[in-house]
Each structure stands twice: as C-alpha cells, then as structure tokens.
Amino acid sequence: MFNKIIKRAHAHKKSAKSGHHENSSNGQQFYEVVMKHASRTATATAPPAAANSDPLPSPSPVPLPRPLVIEHLPPLREVPSSERPSLFLRKIQLCCILCDFSDVSKNATAIEIKRQTLYELVDIVQSGSFKFTENQDDLVKMISANIFRCLPPASHENTATETGDPEEDDTFLEPSWPHLQLVYEILLRYIVSPETDIKNAKRYIDHIFVLKLLDLFDSEDMREREYLKTILHRIYGKFMVHRPFIRKAINNVFYRFIFETQRHNGIAELLEILGSIINGFALPMKEEHKLFLIRALLPLHKPKSVHTYHNQLAYCIVQFVEKDNRLAEPVIKGMLKYWPVTNCQKEVLFLGELEEVLESTQPAEFQKCMISLSRKLGQCLNSPHFQIAERALYLWNNEHIISLVAQNRSVILPIIFEALERNMQSHWNQAVHGLTVNVRKMFMEMDTELFEECQRRYLEKEAGAREQEEKRELTWKQLEAVAAQAVIG
Template sequence: MFTKIMKRGQRNKVSKAEAIEPPPTSNAPPPSVTVNHASRSAVAAGPPSSGGNLHVHPVPSVPSSGVVEVLPLLKDVPVSDRHVLFLKKLQICCFSFDFSDTLKSAREKEIKRQTLLELVDLVQSGSCKLNETLQEELIRMVSVNVFRCLPPASHENSASETGDPDEDDVYLEPSWPHLQLVYELVLRYIVSADTDTKVAKRYLDHSFVLKLLDLFDTEDPREREYLKTILHRVYGKFMVHRPFIRKAINNIFYRFIFETERHSGIGELLEILGSIINGFALPMKEEHKLFLVRALIPLHKPKSISTYHQQLSYCITQFVEKDYKLADTVIRGLLKYWPVTNCGKEVLFLGELEEVLEGTLSAEFQRCMVPLFRQIGRCLNSSHFQVAERALFLWNNEHIVGLIAQNRQVVLPLIFEALEKNMQGHWNQAVHGLTANVRRMFLEMDSELFEECDQQYAEREARSHELSEQRELTWKRLEAVAAEAGGEDMVMVS
C-alpha cells in the first residue's frame, strides 16, 4: 500500500502550464471569493501569521441544492485569471457534506470530487508553482477537511472493556471519497520537487503535525495508511520537525501504555519509527536509548500487543542491530514484562526473544543468561503446549545453540530439571519429542556435565522423596497421639 500510494503520482500527467501567480494588482488585497450563497468568510490573502500557526476557518455549511457552480478548468482560463479561480476551487473543496445519505447533495458532492481530482493532477504534474498565498489556502482547505472529531470507537459503543480489537468490525469513514483525494493532494504537495521547505514549514507547522498525529486513532485502516505515508514524508523532508515528531509519538505511547491502553494507530506509528530507527547514526544518542527503555520496551505491557507486536519487534531488533550492547537491556526488559497467565503473549515474547538473541554477542549474553534461562525453564514446563514447543524451538537456532554451548556450565543446570520433568510427565507428544532432542544435544555437547547434572537431579529427587516420607510419618504420629487424647469427640481429616 505504501509503494502503491507513491507510484500513483506517476499517472495522469497533465501538460505543462505556466505558474499560477496573483493578478498584476497583487499589492491590493485579492477580491473576496465566495461560491454564490455559501456561508464562509472571505479567503484571507495577507501574509502568514507570525510563528507559522495554522488558523483554520470554521467548516462551511452545506450549500443548498443548485448553489455550487461548476467552474472552468484552470488550463482553460487566461493566466491572469488563474489565481482567483484557484482560490474559488479551494473554497468549493472546503464544503463538508452528509455522507450518511448517498442521494443527499449528490450534485455538489460530485462537483467537489471533480475539483479535488483537478487539484491533485495539477500539483502532482509539477506544471505550476503555487505562490505563498495559494499554499497557505491549500493547507487551510486540507485542515478543514481532515481535522475533525473522530467518531466513538467500536469498544466505546459496546461498552466493552476486554474485547479483542481483532474481532471488531472494521470501521470505514463514510466521507472517504473526498477524504482520500484531500490526503492525496497534501501528499503530492509534500513530495513535490517544487515545494520549498522553507515556505511550506510555515503552514505545515508543529500544530499541523500534532493534529495529524491525533488522527492516527481513526479506526479506518485506509486513513491510517495515508497518515503513515504523509507523516513519514514530512519527517523526511522537514528536518526541523524531526525531534518534535519523535517526542509527540513518545507522548502518544505514554498515554497508551499508562492510561488508556486503547489506540488504533500504534502499529502504523511503530512502522514509521522502524524506518527512523534504521537511519539513526552511530554512536547512538542517549535520547534514543531512553526512548527504547521508557517507551518501546513498556509497549510489551498492554493486552492488545498482538495487534502491533510485529512492528514493535522490528523496532526492538533494530536497536540491537545498531548497538549490540543494548541486547542485555532489551532482554531484561522483556523479562520484566513477561506475561504470567497469557499464553498467547508468551508465544509472541519467545519469538521476539529469538530475534534479539540472534543479534546478541557472548559478553551481553553472559550478563543476562541466569534470569533468562530460569524463565525459559518455566516455559519448558508450561502446560500450554504452544509455549513449551516455542521455547524448545530456540535450540533450532544455530547462533543461540552456539551461545548456549559456550556457557553450558551455567545454562544446563538451570534447565536440566525442566527437561527431566517434561520427559517424565508432559502430556503433549510433540513437546516430549523436542525435549528428547534437546537432552540428546546437551549429552553430545558435554557428556560429563550432563552426567553430573543428572546425578545432582537424582540426589535432589531422593532428598525430596525422603522429606515427603518424613512429613507423612510425622502427620501419622500426630494423628495417633490426637486419637488417644481426643476420644470419641475428635474429628479425623484424611
């Protein structure tokens, strides 16, 4: 989808045309542009306000039927008239319509759609350069259309607190026929070679970016896909926005992790971050390491991790590939948030752990191997066969087996008991077979160590059995004494 959106601009090229410039009397304010009786304030033509804040006009009310006029194409009018005509077209595109009824204002909806199509073709063709006034009005029109209150999420409508997001019906934005074209227009404006970043950043300012990020909570996957593409392009083209974007995404994650645990666009934001992390320069800044510890690793906590785990795992492994010294931090972070009763999450964690261990060197492995293999030992004995099976699959990875072999004196004693318990009593035959393979691997790796661990395990089992017999004998003695002293009133509990 990402590539498809970017390639779309190669089609429908229009012929070269002259730049759209204001009329010769541009020193005077341009005429007030209205579309017949539409209730919208006149388009301001003054210079952008200081600080570059985006001032969005109120959304114009829907015009009555037959009010919106069909304007000529820009290429069909003289150059001197194009400036005013362009403003008129932008104002037509500012109208909002009721899409709950497909027949309502059908003519006006089609006029707006055709106008948006013309503007998209014009911007993506590169056949004209928009002056600052037109750029400001273009971004204002985009803001009027896309910055809106999102409808309540499906879980809010159903008052569900524990529902699975994957089970909810996918919400589709009714106004998408217009909204898609508006997103396409702003995307073409951003990627255009004719767009001067020094000018554009006055209108695509921090306020605009922040409102764009707020829209990631939409439940419509098509809109999130466009938002992801647009924000990624903004990050790439406007270097001044990069720290702000990272901080704003950070704040979204904090709110999601520690407050709501509800957000529809975490996966898309992590996709953007995956590309950003891939471009981090070395040595890595302390700011980026803090982002890993304070935001990315805690993202393993929410129950809905399955909806974004693939993207999260990619970001985590990117950090380890960039700086192998972070492997210990990541592994200890995974252990901190390791699920206790959620077997589905455990399977995800084990898969991510394998990817992290693939990029881990021996020195970092040694720092965390004791708590790590204590946890893996617990997974080996899980009654949920998928958890036990996934833990045993770690021994199919050559790099992990190499790390284990180098540190077998520590690792094998930690998990030997878990392996023996699986051999003696695990209910699943696949787990039983995989456990036998792992035992055989350790036996071939170091037979003396294996025999030593086997002997220690046998001694522990014998002591445990002896203690159990002593406890049973002690209780029997207590029962005998109580029976002699209590007489007929005593109640025996077996």
Template sequence: MLKQILSKLPRKPSKNADNREHGGSHTTLLNSSTSSRSSDLGTSKSGNSIASHVALNYASDIGPYNDKKFARGANPKVNGIPVSSFYEALPGFRDVPSSEKQSLFIKKLNMCCVIFDFTDPTKYIKEKEIKRNTLLELVDYVTSVNGKFTETVMQEVITMVSANLFRTFNPQPRENKVIEAFDVEEEEPSMDPAWLHLQIVYEFFLRFVASPELDAKLAKRYIDHSFILKLLDLFDSEDPREREYLKTILHRIYGKFMVHRPFIRKATNNIFYIFVFETEKHNGIAELLEILGSVINGFALPLKEEHKLFLVRALIPLHKPKCLPMYHQQLSYCIMQFVEKDCKLADTVIRGLLKYWPITNCSKEVMFLSELEEVLEATQPSEFQRCMVPLFHQIARCLSSSHFQKWIEHTDTFFSCCVYESITSFHSSPGYVLT
C-alpha cells in the same frame, strides 16, 4: 429643527437590503478577494472553526454567518440559505489561460472547504459529486503544476486539508477483553462514510507534500507543530485506509521537513506514553511503529542518548499492553534495529523483556520467546553473560509451565534445543540453582 437636520443625513443601508442585493450573486461569491482572509488561516485550527471561517469568505456577500451552521455533519447553510443555491462547478483548468490557473486553483480549494453530511446518502447528491470532481481536478493540478507554490497557495491548501480531515472521532464501543493474536484479523474495522471525499483529500495532500515544487522552508510556516499534532491525532482513526494514508504522509513530512523531526519523534513518544500508562487504547500504534522503524534505520552511529532513552522509555514498555498482538511485528522490528546498530543494547532489551514478561497469557508469551530468539542471535557473548542468570531463570519457568508444549511448538526447534542445552549446562555449573 433637529429632526430636519437629521433627515438630510444619508441613511446607512439595512442588513436586509444588503442581503437582497448580493444574495444570488454566484460570480461575486467566487471572486471574493483572498485578501479579506484573516492572517490566522495558515495556522492549524480545529476542523469546525476552519470550515466556519471558510464559509464566511466563501459566502461573504450573502450576509452574516453562524458557526453552528457549518458544523461538521450539519446541513451546509449560510445565513439560512442552502449551499445548493450557489454551489456550482467551476471551469476546468484547461478552459482558462495559464495566468488565471492559480487564481482558479485557490477558488476550487475554497469550494472544497464546504463539508457535507455523509450519514444521509440522499442529501446534497449533486453538490457532493461536484465537490468530488473538483477534488479530482485539484489532484491532477498539483501533480502536473510547473512552478513553485506560493505562500498564498500553501495557506489555502492547509486550510482546505484541515477543514476536511481534522475532526472528532466517535469511537465504536469496544469490549473489555484480552485481544488474542487470532482476534486481530477477524475484527471488522469501522469505515468512514465520508471516505469518498476523504480519500481524494488525502491523495491530494500526499502529492502536495511530495511535490518538488513545494519549498519546505516556506511550507514549514503552515505545516507547523500544531498541524502535525492534529495529523497525529488522526492515527486513532478506526478506518485502516485512513491510517495507511496518514502513515505515508507523515513519513514524507518527516523526510522533507528536517526542522520538524525532533518534534515528530517527541510527539510520537507522548502518544506511546499515554497508550501504555493510561488508556491502552489506540488504533494507530502499528502504523506509527512502521514509520519509526524507517526512522531508526536511519539513525547515525554512535547512537545519541536521546535515541537510547526512546528505546528504554517508549519502545520496551510497549510490551506491557494486552493488545500487543496488534503491533508486535512492527515493535519487534524497531527493537532489532537498535540491537543491530549497537550490540551493547541487547542486555537492555533482554532485561526489558523480562520485566514485562507475561505471566498468564500463553499466546503473548510465545511472542516474547520469538522476539527473544531474534535478539539472542544478534547478541555478543559479553552482553549475553550480563543477562544470562535472569534469562535462564525465566526460561526455566517456561519449561516448567503447563503451557510448555504449546510455546515449544511455536518456537524455533534449534533455539529450543540450544536453550535446553544451555540450561542443562548452566544447571550443572557450581554456585547456581534454577528454581
């Protein structure tokens, strides 16, 4: 009797039947409702999890998905079905009416969230070219769009950008040697094989951030602290082309999102702390200092205590690492910005240079002397007298060094003569003896 009752109840369709029903429907895939996306798409997650989440929405009608199948570097598949079976180009923006362009824009963003493996140039050639052309269309659209970006669009843009850019680096082995100034230019940088797509994603995001149609008050919900931290992590890329884009983008974010400025400065400080006191390995210190040079130039007077602490705790200790030649020019510029804004900081800077003065590295010592020359030119007599004694003691050691001839050739003649005359005068004054 029970079996007869159960036999009359409607049966739940099996997963296989559901897969067979929707497996080849490309139109259904592209028209899947954006409302089905979870509310955390706007937050900055790791590249792999975002790509997996997008894979679920992009192929929501194919069937269950597996996070591992959309891991970066793997062959893109959904439920065992290769992307090539449904990855086709979408219509151009000129081919649809204005009322449908935003919807098409979102679909193209979703399409560009699929990550391809570029370590093998023979795989997915057609699909890679489709994605590249689609990215170029997105760049043109975001440049010429009229009308404010909606929150939905912002959400999808951050999702696409995060899926493509946020990834784990596989650093090349580095030799444990002292980096001399002439070594910096000779080392061959590591180029990312995926740059063919990454460059366009960076260009797209740069134009999106710089667009007058982007409302910073709304966008700060998606370009949030988590997103900024992941963007800062990318500065350790070995590809100089990527670091150049990151420098420009972060500078634009700093200028546009005033609410994020203190956080960006604090996060950058933390990168410097880890670099100086723990690892002494980071590829993007020069680019970060370039950004900070512009930021320091805009500091209002009188300088806040926070900014002075940044000079003492972050910038001056950057003279310590052996790889100083890689970023000394940018560091020296930042230091001079502080001294020119507040001449009373000259004593702090000079004492900081003396604290980290190199003992066995002649090339690095030449850099210190060159920077010291610039600082002294901007130093007032009252400040100079405060640090005169330890400064002359250090220069006396340089003059008595076996490397004297080498650093004197790299230092301005006028400065050298002035230093020598000052030391002579200082030596003849009563009560002081140079050792």
C-alpha cells in the same frame, strides 16, 4: 404585551431578509449549519397562567435542514489562460466547504461536485502544471479544513464494553473517504514535490500541523492510517527541523497509550515509521535514543493488545540491538520484566522476539542476563500450553543461540536440567516430548561429564524430596493415631 412581542418578531424577520438580500448582491453564498437534536416531548403539565398575565407567544417552527448547494465551476482547460489562476483559487475555496455524509441522498449533488473538483485538483497537481510556490496558504487551509476533524467514537465506546478489542475490528470505513482520499493525495504531492520550498512550507507544516496529524492516527479506517503513515514519514525526511519534535510527539503518544488509555488504532503505523527512523540513526547512538528504547518501546510489551503491533515493535527492538550490541542486556531484562503471566498468545510472541534479539547478542552481553533468562526458559519448557513449550524448545535449533549456551553450559544446564527431566517424565504433548529428547541429547553430546553431574544432582534432589514426603506422611499418621486415642480415652 402580546402586540409588542409580535412587532419585535416582524422586525427581526425584516432585518434577516434585508441582510440576506445584501449578501446575495455581493455574489457570495452562505450556508447555514443546522444542528440536529432529538425532539423531546414534555411530560410535565404546565402550571395554569395567572388571570392578568399576558398569554405566551406560540413557539416558532424549527426550520428543516436544507440540502447543501455548491456552485459548479467549469474545468480549468475550458477557460482562457488569464482566468485560470483565479478559477483555481475559487476551486480551492469551494473544496473548503464540508459536506454532510450522514444523509448522502440529500447532498448527493454537492458531494459529487466537490469530489469532481478535488479530482481535478489532484490531476493538476500530478501533472506538474500547478506551482506550489503560489496559493500555499489557501491550499493548506483547504487541506486542514477537510482532514482535521473530531474522530467518531470507537466501536467499543458505542457498545460501552471494556472487554472488546477495538484493534481487531478493521471493518470501519470513513463515510467521507471519497473526499478525504483525494485531499490526502494533494497533501502528499505537496510534501514530496521538489518545487515545495522548505523555508516557506514550514510556516504551514508546523508543529501544530504535525500534532493534528498524529491525533488522526487513532482513526479506525486503515486506509486513512496508511496515508498518514506515508505523509508523516515524508515530512520527517524532508523537514529536518521537525525531526526532534516528531520523535518526542510520537513518544508522548506511546506514553498516553501505555499508561492511560490502553487503546489506540495507529500504534503499528507509528512503529513502522520509527523502524525506518531507527535504521538511520548514526553511531555512536545518542543518549536520548537509548532512553526512548527503555522508556517507551520496551513498555509497549505491557498492553493486552500487543499482538496487533508486535511485528513492528520487534523490528524496532532488533534494530536497536543490531545498532549497538550493548543494548542487548537492557532489552532482554526489559522483556523479562514485562513477560506475560496468563496470556499464552503473548508468551509465544515474546519467545519469537527473544530469539531475534539473541541472534544479535554477543557473549559478553549474554553472560549478564543468562541466569534470569535461563530460569524463564525453564518455566516455559514446563508450560502445560504445548505451543509455549514447543516454541521455547525451538530456540535450541538456532546455531547462534547454541553457541552462546555452549560457552556458558556450566551455568545454564544446571538451571534448565530439571525442566527437561520433568518434560521427559510427565509432559502430555508428544511433540514437546520429542523435542525435549533432542535438546537433552544435544546437552549430553556437548558435555557428557557435566550432563552426568546434573543428572546425579537431580536424582539426589528427587530422592530427598521423596524422603521428605514420606516423613510428612509418617508424621500425619502419628498425629492421627494420637488424636484417635484421645477420642477413645
């Protein structure tokens, strides 16, 4: 039995050598991908072999990973013109080989050769000597082989912590960026080139290609996300046939982020693209765009990490309101729906965004939501966090907001008057106290009669509350006296 096993092993080695020789005769190089696994030591003791059983063969040694070898090709300018097309194609094929950046010391030569080759391709593309009508298939295959990959686990996944905010850490740098940057530059030049024929290019830049690009937006490397943002924006502008699909795909990314993962590194970049897209919407606005605002953009106020993309989100929201003033009501009501309860930082951001929305709000739309809005502002005025109270009081410095309030003062002032008086009496922060005095004075000058009526009602309410408190205290004292007599008796 042992002799049979040895013969089979020798036969297998001979066949492997012969196959390697045949491949070498064709002038082609094949590279072996070696998967590295952690070695494990057996802790259990193997059972003793039977007396009549054949001995097991010793395990063959695992071959060590060898350094990657890439052929060094001459520059295009050093070869005759007739050989340049074939050499250019060979360079594209060479760049399809992926280098292992986990151990740069072993593959330093191969990494540098590929980087120089990519740099040469970028130089050729930028100079205009390369015609994008040729070798499109090979070029896109090379780009796809390099950029479409599994992203490494995020920092919060490595530490197994749920409380960490991955968006706050932008220090991660993609190890293969020296190659990726050049590949992204080639892709960008391919997209924006006037020589790129849309009819032919859309066979390669298709829906699957777009979806894979969107998956890469979750990269932790900010440099990669910036390139992706520019490239996807250019694709949206040039490939009109893909526009509805791109909007829908971004919509799905937002849904997955809001309702499932709550973690994504590229929300800000996607919102920047949408800000430009929304700015180009034609009027009257399509119903699908309004649904996108209500179902995708407004719920983006909900995640805890909203501070990482709030500027871009607020810009998109304001663009919608400026395009169609009738959207101010659902926007304000949506913000009130997702208004933070315990996150002071988010509340300050919401107040800033609310001011921008109110600047584009017309009186008719303001009247539909002014009651609920005034109640929320009253709560903000009395917030013990001085930044929230201060930011809410700054709203009264906006002339457009003052005009909206002045037209509806008979409804708004009775709602927030109590909050103003409480700030005057008991707020601990002097800056908030001073701003409250200014707002109170503004209302008094705006309508003295209404102000005095609100003050009279407030004093009556306070007197009634004190009277109720005195009655409760008297009732408790009577109960205590009755209980004391019962104990004595």
